[in-house]
Amino acid sequence: MPPRFAFTLHATDGAARTGEIAMQRGVIRTPAFMPVGTAATVKAMRPAEVRATGADIILGNTYHLMLRPGAERMARLGGLHKFMGWDRPILTDSGGYQVMSLSALTKQSEEGVSFASHLDGSRHMLTPERSMEIQRLLGSDIVMVFDECPPNGVDRERAQASMERSMRWARRSRDAFDSGGEHATRAALFGIQQGSLDRGLRAASADALMEIGFDGYAVGGLAVGEGQAAMFGVLDYAPDQLPADKPRYLMGVGKPDDLVGAVERGIDMFDCVLPTRSGRNGQAFTWAGPVNIRNAKHAEDESPLDPACDCPVCTGWSRAYLHHLVRSGEMLGAMLMTQHNLHFYQALMAGMRSAIAEGRFAAFAATFRTNYAAGR
Amino acid sequence: MPPRFAFTLHATDGAARTGEIAMQRGVIRTPAFMPVGTAATVKAMRPAEVRATGADIILGNTYHLMLRPGAERMARLGGLHKFMGWDRPILTDSGGYQVMSLSALTKQSEEGVSFASHLDGSRHMLTPERSMEIQRLLGSDIVMVFDECPPNGVDRERAQASMERSMRWARRSRDAFDSGGEHATRAALFGIQQGSLDRGLRAASADALMEIGFDGYAVGGLAVGEGQAAMFGVLDYAPDQLPADKPRYLMGVGKPDDLVGAVERGIDMFDCVLPTRSGRNGQAFTWAGPVNIRNAKHAEDESPLDPACDCPVCTGWSRAYLHHLVRSGEMLGAMLMTQHNLHFYQALMAGMRSAIAEGRFAAFAATFRTNYAAGR
Numbered sequence: 001m002p003p004r005f006a007f008t009l010h011a012t013d014g015a016a017r018t019g020e021i022a023m024q025r026g027v028i029r030t031p032a033f034m035p036v037g038t039a040a041t042v043k044a045m046r047p048a049e050v051r052a053t054g055a056d057i058i059l060g061n062t063y064h065l066m067l068r069p070g071a072e073r074m075a076r077l078g079g080l081h082k083f084m085g086w087d088r089p090i091l092t093d094s095g096g097y098q099v100m101s102l103s104a105l106t107k108q109s110e111e112g113v114s115f116a117s118h119l120d121g122s123r124h125m126l127t128p129e130r131s132m133e134i135q136r137l138l139g140s141d142i143v144m145v146f147d148e149c150p151p152n153g154v155d156r157e158r159a160q161a162s163m164e165r166s167m168r169w170a171r172r173s174r175d176a177f178d179s180g181g182e183h184a185t186r187a188a189l190f191g192i193q194q195g196s197l198d199r200g201l202r203a204a205s206a207d208a209l210m211e212i213g214f215d216g217y218a219v220g221g222l223a224v225g226e227g228q229a230a231m232f233g234v235l236d237y238a239p240d241q242l243p244a245d246k247p248r249y250l251m252g253v254g255k256p257d258d259l260v261g262a263v264e265r266g267i268d269m270f271d272c273v274l275p276t277r278s279g280r281n282g283q284a285f286t287w288a289g290p291v292n293i294r295n296a297k298h299a300e301d302e303s304p305l306d307p308a309c310d311c312p313v314c315t316g317w318s319r320a321y322l323h324h325l326v327r328s329g330e331m332l333g334a335m336l337m338t339q340h341n342l343h344f345y346q347a348l349m350a351g352m353r354s355a356i357a358e359g360r361f362a363a364f365a366a367t368f369r370t371n372y373a374a375g376r
Numbered sequence: 377m378p379p380r381f382a383f384t385l386h387a388t389d390g391a392a393r394t395g396e397i398a399m400q401r402g403v404i405r406t407p408a409f410m411p412v413g414t415a416a417t418v419k420a421m422r423p424a425e426v427r428a429t430g431a432d433i434i435l436g437n438t439y440h441l442m443l444r445p446g447a448e449r450m451a452r453l454g455g456l457h458k459f460m461g462w463d464r465p466i467l468t469d470s471g472g473y474q475v476m477s478l479s480a481l482t483k484q485s486e487e488g489v490s491f492a493s494h495l496d497g498s499r500h501m502l503t504p505e506r507s508m509e510i511q512r513l514l515g516s517d518i519v520m521v522f523d524e525c526p527p528n529g530v531d532r533e534r535a536q537a538s539m540e541r542s543m544r545w546a547r548r549s550r551d552a553f554d555s556g557g558e559h560a561t562r563a564a565l566f567g568i569q570q571g572s573l574d575r576g577l578r579a580a581s582a583d584a585l586m587e588i589g590f591d592g593y594a595v596g597g598l599a600v601g602e603g604q605a606a607m608f609g610v611l612d613y614a615p616d617q618l619p620a621d622k623p624r625y626l627m628g629v630g631k632p633d634d635l636v637g638a639v640e641r642g643i644d645m646f647d648c649v650l651p652t653r654s655g656r657n658g659q660a661f662t663w664a665g666p667v668n669i670r671n672a673k674h675a676e677d678e679s680p681l682d683p684a685c686d687c688p689v690c691t692g693w694s695r696a697y698l699h700h701l702v703r704s705g706e707m708l709g710a711m712l713m714t715q716h717n718l719h720f721y722q723a724l725m726a727g728m729r730s731a732i733a734e735g736r737f738a739a740f741a742a743t744f745r746t747n748y749a750a751g752r
Contacts, residue, residue, distance in 0.1 A: 001545075039700075039701075039704050039706060040697070040700060040701075040707045041706050043706065043707055043708070044707040044708065044711070045708070046708065046711070046712075067702070068700065069675070069696070069700045070705060073675070074675060076676060077676060077694070077696050077697075078678075083694070083696070083700075084693075085692055085693055085695065085697075122588060140494060151497075203483050262467065280707075299445065299449070300449060300452060300453060302453060302454075311564050316461055317460075317461055318453070320445070320453050320459070321416070321453075321460065321461075322461075324415075324416060324444065324445045325416075325417060327444070328415050328444060330415060330417050331419055331420040331656075331707055331710060332417045332419070332421070332422065333418065333710070334707060335420070335707070335711070336421070
């Protein structure tokens, strides 16, 4: 029987770490990138294709799934894994971030957030207790605490008040998760550090979370428009404020160079819509930098999207064909661009894991940055 | 070395026939259904996925491809097969039908048709000679003569004049194809019978085509709104007007029960956008009749789309999941519905081939009709 949740560090190189998380539904190699499967599908990808990119875990969105198909319905259908055909670990967010960014007529209180669905205007309430219940009904493997993510640029007073509310909600999330019966015996719960760009608030948040105790710790409230330099500024100290023997997860990040810089600073897990969303919009990520396949210069280019990539897209079709598909609005264009981008992201993570294990992460990062910048 | 084009009949059962066409790029089992790959892609399907449904040959549209990416560009890129990654036979239509239905500002003359592109308004000219040249540049395996397809309900005088022009264009197509050099030594050319719903005109058209001589013969001008009864009325005599030792191709057909009725009357080949287009719109074809997966009754239905189908979609996901995907506008919904529909169409063709080979086509057709009608 695999453990409920066991994080093992295999090697460190500077602040960068590589290891694995063993869970009942499978092993997650870290640093890990989690493709986003918002509405019970990683867009334009079958589960077997997602797995073939090298993904060990995907992310599902509580906000989207509670509205459609609905958490209780999902439970009646046997849970998210069975529903979508993905049998490995799934991390679900708490809904806290997206309820503020996507829904309308939100009303926040100490109890939670009431809101109108962006789909049909129906009213719903999310609280720490309801978020835990939904994530349990979905059958999540890694559950995130319900928190509040303040916007970028908020003043210190508001940042502190918001962080402190998030810490009270983290406590309620812990209690609700622990009373979830059988699910609590096989799933894990992660806390989320808040505190905006303030080191002191970040330290207080970390202390509050560690006092409660979690299986892993997310750095939240970043990637909200503060820019890479400010984000790295927080990552210069935030990972050290969190336990070294637990995974650290940077939520909603990011571009390839964000991932390299964050791993360099001690982050173990990531999720982001960028490879999938960009793929649907005709942007590819390659070892030589981003490529906009819609550009006319690709119309008769018989070379692969990325000559340094061995994915099925790069070994099967030319830039000219992808250009034609994307320009023509063909679904296959979105499918192939997404498939390549997810392969690239996983290859980047695999490259970082090997480099850390072999004590050459700095050289890997420097080479990556040089090559990646050359193509911009 | 496989032959350029060799049609072998293995068995007949009433007017129904089964056999195979051997060509340099592969064997086509008949009766055959050709998925439509309009713009160098069978929409929402990778080539290997198309092949896995059982398709031996696909169709490409001359009108769409001449406009984007363009025939000369396609030739510079090595032809349609290499461009899209499909190495088996491709049949291309002549562009004659779609130039009338999709383009604007068309001007018809004895020379051909001049028109404005539906994409950018640019003016183009299609003649029998240019259509043959384009199909050669694409690298087509089965080339269709350039013809005129009159609308449904046209009077006899206009039907006759149009048919006679199509026969003159068939002669010019034959001459242009034969002067196509190396391509003519490995590709085949099909004539197209016209004559609307008039038996005498159909006979005259067939005689004119046989006088010229082709590798196969299409029944054209049907599936333009005349209805199944009128179409079957023509198919009661049209196949007999054409050579028994050459394949007979019913263009643009059709629904599953159209295919069964047409095979029953001696047709060997079909193409239609219905399985792909319907799939994208949420309609599935099953052995128990059509299924509209958007219907609310499927929201918690854990059964497969078609319990009698062994395709990857029916063995992998529930109606509830497909309902969720299609209702949510998720690309994976269109992908999976298309995949199932193409599997169903190929399974139907395979079922008919076996039934004919074993002399039980009438029973197969009767059982199919009973089951298919039960689900409507």
